[in-house]
Amino acid sequence: MAQNDTVTRILDAAEVLFAEQGFAETSLRTITAKAGVNLAAVNYHFGSKKALIQAVFARFLGPFYKLIEVSLDNHEKQYPDSVLSIEDILKFVARAMANVTEGDRNRLAIFMRLLGLAYNQGQGHLRKFLQTEYKTLYRRVMALIARATPELQPVERYWRFHFMLGAAAFTLSSMEHLRAIVEHDFNTKCTEEEVVGYLLPFLAAGIRAK
Amino acid sequence: MAQNDTVTRILDAAEVLFAEQGFAETSLRTITAKAGVNLAAVNYHFGSKKALIQAVFARFLGPFYKLIEVSLDNHEKQYPDSVLSIEDILKFVARAMANVTEGDRNRLAIFMRLLGLAYNQGQGHLRKFLQTEYKTLYRRVMALIARATPELQPVERYWRFHFMLGAAAFTLSSMEHLRAIVEHDFNTKCTEEEVVGYLLPFLAAGIRAK
DNA sequence: GTATGTTTGAAACAGATGTTTGAATTATTA
DNA sequence: TAATAATTCAAACATCTGTTTCAAACATAC
Numbered sequence: 001m002a003q004n005d006t007v008t009r010i011l012d013a014a015e016v017l018f019a020e021q022g023f024a025e026t027s028l029r030t031i032t033a034k035a036g037v038n039l040a041a042v043n044y045h046f047g048s049k050k051a052l053i054q055a056v057f058a059r060f061l062g063p064f065y066k067l068i069e070v071s072l073d074n075h076e077k078q079y080p081d082s083v084l085s086i087e088d089i090l091k092f093v094a095r096a097m098a099n100v101t102e103g104d105r106n107r108l109a110i111f112m113r114l115l116g117l118a119y120n121q122g123q124g125h126l127r128k129f130l131q132t133e134y135k136t137l138y139r140r141v142m143a144l145i146a147r148a149t150p151e152l153q154p155v156e157r158y159w160r161f162h163f164m165l166g167a168a169a170f171t172l173s174s175m176e177h178l179r180a181i182v183e184h185d186f187n188t189k190c191t192e193e194e195v196v197g198y199l200l201p202f203l204a205a206g207i208r209a210k
Numbered sequence: 211m212a213q214n215d216t217v218t219r220i221l222d223a224a225e226v227l228f229a230e231q232g233f234a235e236t237s238l239r240t241i242t243a244k245a246g247v248n249l250a251a252v253n254y255h256f257g258s259k260k261a262l263i264q265a266v267f268a269r270f271l272g273p274f275y276k277l278i279e280v281s282l283d284n285h286e287k288q289y290p291d292s293v294l295s296i297e298d299i300l301k302f303v304a305r306a307m308a309n310v311t312e313g314d315r316n317r318l319a320i321f322m323r324l325l326g327l328a329y330n331q332g333q334g335h336l337r338k339f340l341q342t343e344y345k346t347l348y349r350r351v352m353a354l355i356a357r358a359t360p361e362l363q364p365v366e367r368y369w370r371f372h373f374m375l376g377a378a379a380f381t382l383s384s385m386e387h388l389r390a391i392v393e394h395d396f397n398t399k400c401t402e403e404e405v406v407g408y409l410l411p412f413l414a415a416g417i418r419a420k
Numbered sequence: 421g422t423a424t425g426t427t428t429g430a431a432a433c434a435g436a437t438g439t440t441t442g443a444a445t446t447a448t449t450a
Numbered sequence: 451t452a453a454t455a456a457t458t459c460a461a462a463c464a465t466c467t468g469t470t471t472c473a474a475a476c477a478t479a480c
Contacts (some may be wrong), residue, residue, distance in 0.1 A: 027469065039469095041429095049468065109242060116380065159392075160412055162388055163408075165414045166381045167380070169376065170375065190369075198369045198370065198373075199369070203373075206377070206413070206416035210411055217454075237436075239437080239438095248459055248460085249438095254458085305473075427476070429472100429473090429474075430471105433468065438465090441461085445479080449454075
């Protein structure tokens with residue numbers, strides 16, 4: 001009980017702090033202070049800071065993976081041979097993402113930031129962790145997109161997929177900052193759902209360009 | 211002579227290392243070792259690490275700023291009252307970017323990675339630096355985009371602008387890695403120009419969605 | 421209740437970090 | 451050339467980093 005509680009509190013604190021400050025900028029002392037646990041607890045329960053970062057990621061990755069797999073399986077059972085549109089595919093992904101991150105507004109941002117870092121940090125440990133863990137899901141989604149955009153050349157489709165990923169990862173990971181600017185410049189507040197509502201049509205139109 | 215040389219060598223080394231590893235992950239000792247200068251030189255010439263980071267940025271943004279200003283001025287003189295299309299605006303930006311980073315293939319990626327890092331790393335002193343220092347250029351480009359997309363609501367235009375920025379920053383900053391995958395999966399090599407050639411139509415279609 | 425294994429706690433560890441210092445070197449100028 | 455200013459350099463600075471240690475507290479099973 002106490003063990004599980006300590007682990008959860010560390011993950012919760014680390015999640016928020018990583019999203020606010022980044023990984024290297026967040027020290028274990030800051031995390032354990034926020035979590036209200038002893039400094040040594042991180043190394044005792046996770047082994048290292050690196051392993052903690054992966055554990056924070058895994059807590060998103062696992063449920064997200066299962067959720068989207070199940071929902072795609074269900075849809076294919078219910079409507080076999082149906083060809084999903086780009087909008088449908090994006091909705092599947094967005095819904096799984098929303099379900100995984102629901103409850104805490106910041107969880108979508110850190111998920112996206114982790115995603116971006118895994119892609120960008122050249123020799124980082126996160127990308128390999130992600131690639132091995134995500135490979136089958138990536139291929140499945142890519143196959144769906146290919147069916148939805150048969151007119152595209154494979155190479156251009158590949159790039160457009162990553163343009164989509166980039167637009168999503170970049171904006172959602174720094175959503176707090178961007179929303180603050182919106183509030184200052186336009187005197188309007190944007191909910192997370194509204195931003196996603198803006199995002200999906202942009203992505204769909206982009207991948208269908210020309 | 212020696213002064214200027216030292217300053218340049220520090221900036222060159224820092225530029226590459228920041229892009230490879232991030233800001234917090236790159237130590238002054240690594241930078242000065244790569245630059246072949248003494249450790250104290252950074253604090254002597256720049257004052258602090260924070261100031262060095264801003265100086266690295268300024269070296270890109272300064273020329274970029276001037277180049278795009280001049281080319282827009284020229285165009286407006288030559289074709290007064292003309293309304294630029296989104297494609298035209300993107301071409302202006304892309305050409306200025308290409309000119310600023312020309313000579314070194316990696317500088318575009320470095321520039322984009324720095325931009326991405328600036329947006330979602332650290333406590334945001336870089337974001338503020340960017341916002342205050344290049345506010346007029348941002349406003350000018352935004353005004354051009356507004357004229358090209360009169361049907362858009364200001365808030366949605368703002369978000370779509372950052373979707374574009376994200377798609378560009380994310381993909382161009384990890385271009386080496388993404389290109390390697392293309393080569394492996396499709397047996398095709400992509401030049402930098404080809405990727406930009408894929409990118410611009412995607413962005414233009416995205417911001418004009420629906 | 422005693423013994424066993426698990427978890428916490430305060431303290432220390434070894435190393436890296438940005439920064440400062442003051443003397444030595446180099447460049448500039450009169 | 452002599453005086454002055456600018457720059458380099460090795461060393462030390464104080465602080466922060468992730469990690470380890472080992473005794474104390476706790477839980478669990480016999």
